[in-house]
Amino acid sequence: MSLDVSASAVSEAEILAGVAPRVATVRRVVQEAYETYTYWLTLDDPVVRRAYRFEPGQINMFGVVGVGEIPISVSSDPARPMRLAHTIRATGRVTNVIKGLRPGDRVTLRGPFGRPWPVSAARGGNLLVVAGGLGLAPARPAIYRAIRDRGAFRRVIVLVGARGPEHMLFRHELDAWAQWLRFRGIETHLTVDIADDTWPYGEGVVTTLFPRASIDPRVTTVFTCGPEIMMRFAVRDLLGLGVPARRIWLSIERNMHCGVKLCGHCQLGPYFVCADGPIFRYDEIGELMGVAEL
Ligand SMILES: Cc1cc2nc3c(=O)[nH]c(=O)nc-3n(C[C@H](O)[C@H](O)[C@H](O)COP(=O)(O)OP(=O)(O)OC[C@H]3O[C@@H](n4cnc5c(N)ncnc54)[C@H](O)[C@@H]3O)c2cc1C
Ligand code: FES
The missing domain is CATH 2.40.30.10 (Translation factors)
Known part of the structure; x- marks a missing residue:
């Protein structure tokens, strides 16, 4: 073309x-x-x-x-x-x-456009990225930023889930990160819903990786991105582990047209995803996501 x-x-x-x-x-x-x-x-x-x-x-x-x-x-x-x-x-x-x-x-x-991941909010503590499927794409720039500023964080933990091995993005990069413990200073764990013989990592949904990550709720800031149902379960479990709602950040998708808060296509309750998001703090939008109903 x-x-x-x-x-x-x-x-x-x-x-x-x-x-x-x-x-x-x-x-x-x-x-x-x-x-x-x-x-x-x-x-x-x-x-x-x-x-x-x-x-x-x-x-x-x-x-x-x-x-x-x-x-x-x-x-x-x-x-x-x-x-x-x-x-x-x-x-x-x-x-x-x-x-x-x-x-x-x-x-x-x-x-x-849009409000970015607040990478600096995790400085001094642990940054935990929880990504599902295509959700790793918006999260990857935050991981690069954390790698470049690695000394500012105690731990950087990346947990990624996908439907199957063929749906896992950036596979060469993730293999490198996952196969050497703390490669580039990050701890990476991978899982797929349904594994095959070639898959060397975990099987199950992304939240099954939480115990392996030994999450310390007192010092952890979470960025999560993926299908909304995945994020709802991830948030439910993170709150259950004691991570405060104000330290959980999500990337939300809604249909967009103008990108500059003019057309109203991206409205989510009182917010415009194009300008107030796509990254939101869980305590801002929790009620709109229905985690309590899970
Ligand atoms: C903040 C934000 C970030 C995004 N980042 C990415 C990205 O990095 N990579 C990527 O592949 N996609 C991303 N998307 C989704 C992408 O914009 C849609 O897939 C795209 O608009 C579909 O356009 P289309 O004309 O091909 O599909 P259409 O013909 O318009 O629709 C095809 C199908 O996709 C559904 N759909 C359309 N738009 C969306 C949407 N926004 N979310 C969920 N389902 C939708 C429709 O309901 C329909 O079922 C993002 C969306 C938002 C709002
Ligand atoms: S995309 Fe038009 S208001 Fe957000």
């Missing part, structure tokens, strides 16, 4: 506001899991490229000209904003077109 779009000069204020869609070129496409690909992009305009920054957990509105625009989390290292990864599962109209993109194709990005 090839699109006829061109970059133009833009003021820094516009870039920071993220209002104008900017053209980016697909540099590399990597299959991560079943129907899921990472698109490595560079912004075409050198001024925009140099000015662009994002925080872990933020999203871009990822557009294909003539097709549409959808919210996608940035999945790469925030310390390297000149190379941007978006990890996307093909599920519908726009994502199925994105699946056909190849190196050299052009897309648009608008953003970054």
Whole structure:
């Protein structure tokens, strides 16, 4: 696919506001899991490229000209904003077109938007990341940030679950993290709902990893991201272990259109997911998630 779009000069204020869609070129496409690909992009305009920054957990509105625009989390290292990864599962109209993109194709990005993971809130204590399936994509930039600032945390623990081995994202990276205890200073445990003969890690839902992680509720800050049902069970168990609600953070997905608090498509109770989220503290949105009913 090839699109006829061109970059133009833009003021820094516009870039920071993220209002104008900017053209980016697909540099590399990597299959991560079943129907899921990472698109490595560079912004075409050198001024925009140099000015662009994002925080872990933020999203871009990822557009294909003539097709549409959808919210996608940035999945790469925030310390390297000149190379941007978006990890996307093909599920519908726009994502199925994105699946056909190849190196050299052009897309648009608008953003970054949203409230990021508060990585610095975990400094001095333990950071626990609990991710399920595609939820590892928005969580990965927070893990990179913690690795770069490893000395600021007592422990960094990453627990990942997926439906099966073929649904586990970033497998080479996770293998490296999981097979050497405390590789890059992080403790990684993996599990799948249904294992096969090739799978060397755990079997069961992600919460079955909690006992292995020896979670100390007094000093642990939790970031969790994945299907809402997974997060509800994870939060229930974490509260049961004594982790305070104010130290549990979740990434929430709702349909989005404008990305800038104008259209109302992303409303969640009194909040706009595009601006007040996608990262929320559990005590802000707990009642809206229905954990108490589990
Ligand atoms: C804050 C945020 C971050 C996201 N990050 C990522 C990411 O990193 N990678 C990724 O692959 N996807 C991500 N998504 C989801 C992605 O935006 C949707 O999959 C996409 O909008 C679907 O567009 P489509 O036109 O291909 O599908 P459609 O044809 O619109 O829909 C296909 C199916 O997906 C469902 N769907 C549509 N939008 C969503 C949504 N937001 N959440 C759940 N189900 C939806 C529809 O109900 C329908 O069943 C994120 C969404 C949000 C709100
Ligand atoms: S996406 Fe329009 S208000 Fe949030």
